[in-house]
Amino acid sequence: MGILYLFLVPAIAFSALSAGLVFLFGIGLPWIATHSWGTWAMSIWFTALIKMALLLLGIVLPIASLLTWMERKQSAKMQDRIGPNRAAILGATMWGIPHFIADAVKMIMKEDFVPAKANKFLFSIAPLLAVVPVLVTFAIIPFGSDACTGQLFKVVTDTAACGETIPFQVARLDVGLLFYFAIASLAVYGTTLAGWASYNKWSLLGGLRASSQMMSYEVTMGLAILGAFLVFGTLEPSAIVVAQGPNPIHWGIVSQPLGAILFFTAAVAETKRTPFDLPEGESEVIGYFVEYSGMRFGVFFLAEFMEVIFLAAIMTTIFFGGWQVPGLYADGFHIFGNYNMAHGLVLFLQTAFWGMKIMFFCWFQLMIRWTLPRFRPDQLMRLGWKQLLPASLFNIVLTAAVVLWLESK
């Protein structure tokens, strides 16, 4: 029973969500579009709107709030405790899952305190500056292969050649991951402004620690991922996923193991979680949001968990094959013999498996967060500039040489 809490809940959630997505994009919207009054249903802006709403309201926000419970429960399991098990809905405690609702209610009901000499405008806008970049970057994450509209029950051999398609991705940008780096680096404004606008010298110091850490590790993050760009020859996430294919041997983790480790380390530092949590230090250090209370603090908290989900999504996309299921091609399984499957079922499996990978990496980040102790600031800077940065440069040179050698053959 205990094992259920980790896998069953997200499995059901993702299966239901992907079934809804497949139904909507495969049957629902095309059916509306066949009528003269509903041609707007298949327009790019409307499908993008639907995808945004489903991705953010259906996946990111529920899982981010679920992660608050998962972190408490998982840390309890790792530390030989029991963890939250009291909150109940109609007497059903469900392994303590209602605790995240109780947390949210508590956050909303708390006093919304603003320090007397704080800069009220910047103080209010800082949580938004922390949370909006994370939400925006989800636009480039592909959560399924292209859906061939109206061919849901047929076997489709190539999604690129089946006429009208709806991509399972909000925005298909050619700059792709550069867009992610551009937007994600805005998040540092949220933390720094929160520290400065609170009119508290300790929160200001926390904000300075946050900005120095985030800027240092952004360099490594960008350089570590360049190797993957060299291997796949594109910046566009869905093209990267297609290039990896359903065979795990061709996934990014095999061709870029060093890049994956470096990127993961640097990105965990970007999320400001425990091995690198000296900007906030929720347990004892005073951090940049020390003056925040109630839902303003809750937004920072939620932004942190959304960064966890986003890091899981980007790791999945670049290094672990995105929505690819091992052995599942567009027309069905070709792993032990050939089993043709309807296009709708393939889409469903791919999106559900994408969700599983996301949950796995969220779980893995929580494992790391509750295993490792915190770095000292000098250790943090030494790791960032003297160890990760040279290693990522070495990775680029090595990858470039190998790619050049393979192409010249």
Added chain:
Amino acid sequence: MEPVFKKRVSKATILKLQRKNSFEQSMMLPAVVKGLGVTLRHFFNNVAGGERSEAVTVQYPEEKFPYPPRYRGLHRLMHREDGAVRCVACMCCPTACPAHCITIIPEETGNGNEKRPAVFEIDELRCIVCGLCVEACPCDAIRMDTGAHAHPSENRANAILNKIDLLKNATLNDKDPHSTAIQGGVPAWRDTNKTP
């Protein structure tokens, strides 16, 4: 380990030692994997539950940790066999009490020279639970073996337990509420049929 930095401050010499990390330590990754191994083992053992669970948490309101038999808890005043308070107001316990939390006002029972407490109050907020009153009592009238904690109260007056409260506390322990101690037998002057 070479001292790389030597500084003389008044009488003490401060040595700062430069510890060299081994290659494995400076790589960090092997240590991280080792640490993850420990936490993963605990995680999966606890998630599997049952025999493999290593959690030792006591779910407090439902399960309670058994106190050791000589645990000193809330006071209780013992009854005689006829229900009268066993205390003879000898004033030993307020004398022994280091926190001065016991107040006794004695009165005569009207039965020879026997006394009994008219008022017997213990301020549980001042009590330091040392048990000296129990040691001091010559007739086993006060005990601290209820196994209960002092109750939470909303004002200070409620934390002062009077004679009736303390006599009621005798039933907190599932042992015989009557005192079982025999100290020289029943004195000839005591009329056991009389209630206080």
